[in-house]
Amino acid sequence: MSIELVQVSKRFGKVLAVDKVSVEIEKGEFFTFLGPSGCGKTTTLRIIAGLEIPDEGRVIMDGADITYLPPHKRDTAMVFQNYALWPHMTVFENVAYGLKVRKYPKEEIRRKVKEVLELVRLEGLEDRYPTQLSGGQQQRVALARALVVEPKALLLDEPLSNLDAKLRIEMREELKRIQKSLNITAVYVTHDQEEAMVLSDRIAVMNRGRVVQIGSPEELYGRPKTLFVATFIGKYNILEGVVREVEGDTVSIESSGVRIRGVLPSSDVKPSVGEVVYAVFRPHGAYLKPSSDRDNEFFGKISLVSYLGEHLEVRVETKLGKMLIYLPPDFRLPLGESIKFYVPQHNVLVYPKKGEEVYSV
Amino acid sequence: MRFIERESGLKKVLRSFDSFIAINLALAVAFFTLFLILPVLSSAVEAFLDKGAISLRPIIEVLTNPEYVRLPPSLEVVRVEPVYGIVNGSVVPLGYIVSIGRYGPDFGKLVNSLFVSFTTAAIATVLGVIAAFVMSRYRFPGKSVFGVLLIVPLLATPFVNGYVIGRVFGRDGLINMFVREVLGFRNVTIELVGLPAVILVQSLSFFPIVYLNAYASMINLDPSLEEQAENLGSSGLRLFRTITFPLSLPGVAAGAALVFIFSLEDLGAPIGVKAAFGLGLHNKLLSYDVYDHFRKAYALELVSRSAYAVTFLMLLISSVGFILIRSYVSLRQYAMLSKGGRWAPRVRSVKGWRKVAVPLGLAIILAITSFPQIGTILMAFSDWAITGTAPRNFRIEYFLTIASDADIVRAIGNSVRYSLMALAVMVLVGGGLAYITSRRRVPGSGVLDLLATLPIAIPGIVIGVGYMTFFNTYFRGTILSPVDYPTNLLVFTYSARRIPFVVRPIYAGLQQVHVSLEEAAHNLGASRNRVYLTVILPLIIGNVVAGALTAFVYSMNEVSTSLLLGARDPERAPLTYWISDRIGGQTLGAVSAAAAACVLLMILQLASIAISNTILRQRVSFLGV
Numbered sequence A: 001m002s003i004e005l006v007q008v009s010k011r012f013g014k015v016l017a018v019d020k021v022s023v024e025i026e027k028g029e030f031f032t033f034l035g036p037s038g039c040g041k042t043t044t045l046r047i048i049a050g051l052e053i054p055d056e057g058r059v060i061m062d063g064a065d066i067t068y069l070p071p072h073k074r075d076t077a078m079v080f081q082n083y084a085l086w087p088h089m090t091v092f093e094n095v096a097y098g099l100k101v102r103k104y105p106k107e108e109i110r111r112k113v114k115e116v117l118e119l120v121r122l123e124g125l126e127d128r129y130p131t132q133l134s135g136g137q138q139q140r141v142a143l144a145r146a147l148v149v150e151p152k153a154l155l156l157d158e159p160l161s162n163l164d165a166k167l168r169i170e171m172r173e174e175l176k177r178i179q180k181s182l183n184i185t186a187v188y189v190t191h192d193q194e195e196a197m198v199l200s201d202r203i204a205v206m207n208r209g210r211v212v213q214i215g216s217p218e219e220l221y222g223r224p225k226t227l228f229v230a231t232f233i234g235k236y237n238i239l240e241g242v243v244r245e246v247e248g249d250t251v252s253i254e255s256s257g258v259r260i261r262g263v264l265p266s267s268d269v270k271p272s273v274g275e276v277v278y279a280v281f282r283p284h285g286a287y288l289k290p291s292s293d294r295d296n297e298f299f300g301k302i303s304l305v306s307y308l309g310e311h312l313e314v315r316v317e318t319k320l321g322k323m324l325i326y327l328p329p330d331f332r333l334p335l336g337e338s339i340k341f342y343v344p345q346h347n348v349l350v351y352p353k354k355g356e357e358v359y360s361v
Numbered sequence B: 001m002r003f004i005e006r007e008s009g010l011k012k013v014l015r016s017f018d019s020f021i022a023i024n025l026a027l028a029v030a031f032f033t034l035f036l037i038l039p040v041l042s043s044a045v046e047a048f049l050d051k052g053a054i055s056l057r058p059i060i061e062v063l064t065n066p067e068y069v070r071l072p073p074s075l076e077v078v079r080v081e082p083v084y085g086i087v088n089g090s091v092v093p094l095g096y097i098v099s100i101g102r103y104g105p106d107f108g109k110l111v112n113s114l115f116v117s118f119t120t121a122a123i124a125t126v127l128g129v130i131a132a133f134v135m136s137r138y139r140f141p142g143k144s145v146f147g148v149l150l151i152v153p154l155l156a157t158p159f160v161n162g163y164v165i166g167r168v169f170g171r172d173g174l175i176n177m178f179v180r181e182v183l184g185f186r187n188v189t190i191e192l193v194g195l196p197a198v199i200l201v202q203s204l205s206f207f208p209i210v211y212l213n214a215y216a217s218m219i220n221l222d223p224s225l226e227e228q229a230e231n232l233g234s235s236g237l238r239l240f241r242t243i244t245f246p247l248s249l250p251g252v253a254a255g256a257a258l259v260f261i262f263s264l265e266d267l268g269a270p271i272g273v274k275a276a277f278g279l280g281l282h283n284k285l286l287s288y289d290v291y292d293h294f295r296k297a298y299a300l301e302l303v304s305r306s307a308y309a310v311t312f313l314m315l316l317i318s319s320v321g322f323i324l325i326r327s328y329v330s331l332r333q334y335a336m337l338s339k340g341g342r343w344a345p346r347v348r349s350v351k352g353w354r355k356v357a358v359p360l361g362l363a364i365i366l367a368i369t370s371f372p373q374i375g376t377i378l379m380a381f382s383d384w385a386i387t388g389t390a391p392r393n394f395r396i397e398y399f400l401t402i403a404s405d406a407d408i409v410r411a412i413g414n415s416v417r418y419s420l421m422a423l424a425v426m427v428l429v430g431g432g433l434a435y436i437t438s439r440r441r442v443p444g445s446g447v448l449d450l451l452a453t454l455p456i457a458i459p460g461i462v463i464g465v466g467y468m469t470f471f472n473t474y475f476r477g478t479i480l481s482p483v484d485y486p487t488n489l490l491v492f493t494y495s496a497r498r499i500p501f502v503v504r505p506i507y508a509g510l511q512q513v514h515v516s517l518e519e520a521a522h523n524l525g526a527s528r529n530r531v532y533l534t535v536i537l538p539l540i541i542g543n544v545v546a547g548a549l550t551a552f553v554y555s556m557n558e559v560s561t562s563l564l565l566g567a568r569d570p571e572r573a574p575l576t577y578w579i580s581d582r583i584g585g586q587t588l589g590a591v592s593a594a595a596a597a598c599v600l601l602m603i604l605q606l607a608s609i610a611i612s613n614t615i616l617r618q619r620v621s622f623l624g625v
């Protein structure tokens, strides 16, 4: 099922929880709302489920306007952050509930519940009560309960956030496998950018009730349209500077007497000469050898090295402050040594300082 | 570009109603309007009518009448009178009677009522707070036994409690036996009547209300608040005075306010004391005054204007108290940092001599405060009511007279019937009301919240009078006419007065049920009705049962409207009406029958408390604003 939100807004008293959100989610897509706590993700999801009615805007499913359709008449199934398993029902009864509501015959209910419990790998736990299950098992019951009714869309509100780190990664893969094998539209909500990157076909980054950018994980990481997105997703280095020259989409700025060349991430913004801007680059964007003579060159002392498996995370104290860069694992230099590295111009993104927001935890 | 329309406010409101909410809301609004607000308003309106015109005269007449406001008041609390007898043809003094309360204090009915209610509330508060503090903060020998026994004073023994006081403090009472036989003062007789007797009876019966409320708020205090103070060197009485008491004030104040209102509207004590001593100052109270007016009038039209004025004054006094306490309690909400004792409160073991003193002190408080209950039992199983000073001649026959008392047997049936019907109404209306207020989906649910506690604050007499005026005016000739079928109305006075007992536990249960449990079912395609039946109800059924039991018991115990309306059709009157009849009865065994009926009521109440506690696995503290 395709889902479309058109200029949806929702206010709680003085709080504008959702502010003119528009997205189009395609059938079979794994779509994620990502953003910091309180940015309105849950509210957006609840609007799709019909648990909240927007103050303004429309919710369209498969071309039909369902803005005011009550939740039980929408073919969506939600997995709640706290799972919301009914404590007075067994696993079987929990999972069978939606089927009973839909008046399936007894035999078919039994068959479908069995199938879905196999799918989520919970065979044999039918007669347990939710309190007798581990967190991961509860989570899978919640998922099974939603899946078994074969909803047109699966809505998931931080379903993994109550699990420990290892289980979270396991369940993440499981979730993706199930979603792809059923080819079901999934709308996912999380504040964990890594989770979003791994799971999603596309991500909508939200901040203060607004969608600030929609795109594939690669787009968001490589071409964040705003400073907020750039700083919210992935690790980054940030430098403040003054614009000296603008030429097409390349900008030349000066930061503490150092010239830095970068590019503008979107053609909407054009800083003028003399304006204060931020230059942002990823640790991935740094190299030990220059690729052209237009690369930015930085120089400093190594203050920390961490081994992260496929690369080394190296902290360098430069004249412009601390910088974080990733280097190949075979790189060898002791702490305190000086190092020179290069960041190609296209890896440095320039954002105006005015009206922009740096995400900080 | 699609056209985006803005929702109008009204549309938004309407959209938040589905049929489930709408039906329940309509039910609640209709119920409270018809069976509480309109009757109470119409009784108030009557107070301002004089020969068909709007006037302040009835009120002014009451306020200027020395019967109601006596100037100067009589403050002769104690009077010592010699008793003369004729011995050998000459008059000689035989001794003295020390009368407490027979000639004073008397300030007139209005001020008497205020005086009694304030004093009762004060005494009950002191007793209740002490008991609550000790029970919530100390560990001592026999504590768990006290925890159970402290319920005893709460058991209702309407009318008989006042009569028991007469048997204890009357001229032939236990106290005088003690004074004469044990102390040896053969020529001194002491009696306690009038307002002090009423205050005594009421303080004993109502102190558990303060106790339960104070206990609940002390248990719910964040222990770190006290720990912090202790850490800074505070302990014992200072800790209580500076931290525990101020922080539990909302609970204490709520309890005290309830006692004030309950005392104001109480008919049990004045009628019970009257049965023991005859008419006296203990009957110069507003509640008795209204009851008496209506009892004596053959037709409702003949009831004097001043009865309505007095009813209005009672309503005014109690509503002012209620509003003050509600705003105070909500201002002080910070103290109730949590609902339900999720943390373990600070409990210390008592040491040294206190190991004896604390249980002993509690035992004394308990023995005194449960004397009405003990006395009622003694009276039901001995000849105490018939003959003299001390209960003698214990046997079951006195108790069994109740079975051959046709009026009482029929009355029990009536009470059960009205209470069950009221119960159905309460669960239906109260369940929906609790749901709407706990989920706060509907604008104005704050008003509903208020409505759900309001009945506690309205004196039963006001409700009774209100029903008589309202239903006589608008439902004449129907089955709700107070002239033709006065007792039919009892079903609704019971439901209106006792519905808070149903709403509160259901509300508390719903608070424990996370709303996402409901949303998950809704989201899977279940309609709201189905969600209510399959998800919510099974999860809160214990609370529903507990609330229903409490409401049933308190309907069986109801006095004010039972008397006011029951007196108009004794054949169909409920049990409490007949207890009041029997307690004042002159025939042999009448009082025993009344006491026996009270024993039955106590058994019923104990059973319900036991069942509720088992179901909810916690003390149900059912009284609070």
Ligand SMILES: Nc1ncnc2c1ncn2[C@@H]1O[C@H](COP(=O)(O)OP(=O)(O)OP(=O)(O)O)[C@@H](O)[C@H]1O
Residues within 6 Å of the ligand: A012, A013, A015, A016, A017, A035, A036, A037, A038, A039, A040, A041, A042, A043, A044, A191
């Ligand atoms: N029922 C409500 N009543 C009042 N305010 C609400 C309600 N629900 C959400 N809000 C407010 O709306 C804003 C957005 O809330 P929402 O739950 O959508 O955030 P979120 O992005 O899901 O956050 P989190 O990651 O913490 O779950 C918050 O400021 C929140 O306090």
Ligand SMILES: [Mg+2]
Residues within 6 Å of the ligand: A041, A042, A043, A157
């Ligand atoms: Mg959320």
